[in-house]
Amino acid sequence: MSRNHDLFARAQKTIPGGVNSPVRAFCSVGGTPCFIERALGPHFWDADGKRYIDYIGSWGPMILGHLDAQVLAAVQTALTRGFSFGTPTEAEIEMAEEICKLVPSIEQVRLVSSGTEATMSALRLARGFTGRHRIIKFSGCYHGHADSLLIKAGSGLLSFGQPTSAGVPEAIAQHTTVLEYNNLAQLSETFASIGEEIAAVIVEPIAGNMNLVRGTPEFLRLLRELCTQHGALLIFDEVMSGFRVALGGAQALYGITPDLSCLGKIIGGGMPAAAFGGRRDIMAHLAPLGAVYQAGTLAGNPLAVAAGLATLKRLQAPNFYDQLEARTARLTAGLTQAAHEAGMTFSTDHVGGMFGLYFAAHRPTSLAEVSHSNLDNFKPFFHHMLAAGVYFAPSAYEAGFVSITHDDTVIDTTLAAARMTFAALQR
Incomplete structure (x- = not known):
């Protein structure tokens, strides 16, 4: 057996x-x-x-x-110093500096422990920054299992979204509109109708959870233009594509600057770590500076940061x-x-x-x-x-x-x- x-x-x-x-x-x-x-x-x-x-x-x-030998050595060294402190460490600063250096759209970054935490927090921040509630997402893009993201499209173009999981209240789903990935006409029509309600659009620029599906350059450029025009934030979910498709992620390949980015997976080198970051004026709305609350006991865990830093340094080899x-x-x-x-x-x-x-x-x-x-x-x-x-x-x-x-x-x-x-x- x-x-x-x-x-x-x-x-x-x-x-x-x-x-x-x-x-x-x-x-x-x-x-x-x-x-x-x-x-x-x-x-x-x-x-x-x-x-x-x-x-x-x-x-x-x-x-x-x-x-990987270098990542393993970095973790072993960190291990001898302690598993978790619940206090700031210099390594967290080094990680933040490395991310901001490699991803130019990120001026400030907050470390978290999972991709779901990163996307959930980025959306809360976007709502707090804009004072709006509506989120746009796309069929087939997976952004973690936070309530407002486990939503499927309604029956009509602008109908309320429907929960895809039990336990998600319809009242939460009603603040999420789900559109078809790479559909330019639908995207334009949606912004023309409800653009002033939209706090943020969250998208995988290169999707990995409906199999690999690329966002077209035209689709992503239109997203950037419409968000700028209507005062909505553009969030790139690069938890999967960040540092996987290029050193600067999909945004480097496409030459598009999002307002916020979500990172994960590779920045932990295989250990639980993720991050969200973006423009300094947006990030200033996070506690303890601003009114948008976000916290995590294990955020910036020294073992995960050691693995992630060692990985990011290896990726910069010629x-x-x-x-x-x-x-x-x-x-x-x-x-x-x-x-x-x-x-x-x-x-x-x-x-x-x-x-x-x-x-x-x-x-x-x-x-x-x-x-x-x-x-x-x-x-x-x-x-x-x-x-x-x-x-x-x-x-x-x-x-x-x-x-x-x-x-x-x-x-x-x-x-x-x-x-x-x-x-x-x-x-």
């Missing part, structure tokens, strides 16, 4: 669904989740001792691979992102070729160290297009690759991640498994 099976059965007795984050339960692909015991470089090993090539990278943070981009491109090009040789309808996309896989003829531009791809093909693809020792995200709605340790040998092994998988799917 597999230890994975035993552990999953045991976990379900004391943990809802047996997992502490829903996607880990394999609900969309079926089967028993892998319980991971250790990791190194581009690999991890499950409770049965099986090794996998890891393409989730803890959902993005492990851009250097697992247990040609780091050129190498990462090349490895990701090699993977996606090889997967596309393998699928087409087998006669499968399949496409890919990638930006920096993020990638998307779609059982569709063309890369999608919205949640609706992702949903219209052949999702039935993903489940057997996932399980064939898992059996071959390649761990992709267990959902057709999640992006994948490559680390700098995914070298040619690792990618060649992945592509060999993919060729066998696509051939098997066509039988």
Whole structure:
């Protein structure tokens, strides 16, 4: 009997669904989740001792691979000084200075412990700064599990949003309007109708939670123009794309300056850390300077800050992102070729160290297009690759991640498994 099976059965007795984050339960692909015991470089090993090539990278943070020597050394040094103090530390200042240096739109930054905290706090700050209540978000963009963000579109263009989770009051949902990602006409019409009510627009400039879907340059430019015109704040949620697609994040690639940015994942180097920041005049509304309250006991945790700082310094090595981009491109090009040789309808996309896989003829531009791809093909693809020792995200709605340790040998092994998988799917 597999230890994975035993552990999953045991976990379900004391943990809802047996997992502490829903996607880990394999609900969309079926089967028993892998319980991971250790990791190194581009690999991890499950409770049965099986090794996998890891393409989730803890959902993005492990851009250097697992247990990078410099990050490990930084954490070990910090560990000898104490786990948590609940007081300011010099390392927090260094982290803030590093983020402000690398992301020019951020003049001041507040450290928190999770991406959800970052987006939730940025929205509260936007409302406090503008004195408005309405938030605009987009279908398929995930910004954490705060109440005002677990909202789906209503039945009409400007109808009130509807909660996507039990426990979210409709009164909260009514302050959130949900639009279609990359739909310029809908965006313009919304601002023309209710622009003076909008406190902020929050968007993933490169979405990673409906699979990888890029915001078009035209869409993001229009967002910037409309927010400026109507006095709303533009919030870039770069919890996933920040430092993953480029050193300055997606905003550096697109050349667009948001008013606030949310960061996470990579800035903790795999440990719980996130941040939100932006213009100095907006950030001045945060307590203790202003009336917008936000606090966190473990914010700026010394171990997480040590891991994050060591990671950010490694990312500034010459040609780091050129190498990462090349490895990701090699993977996606090889997967596309393998699928087409087998006669499968399949496409890919990638930006920096993020990638998307779609059982569709063309890369999608919205949640609706992702949903219209052949999702039935993903489940057997996932399980064939898992059996071959390649761990992709267990959902057709999640992006994948490559680390700098995914070298040619690792990618060649992945592509060999993919060729066998696509051939098997066509039988």
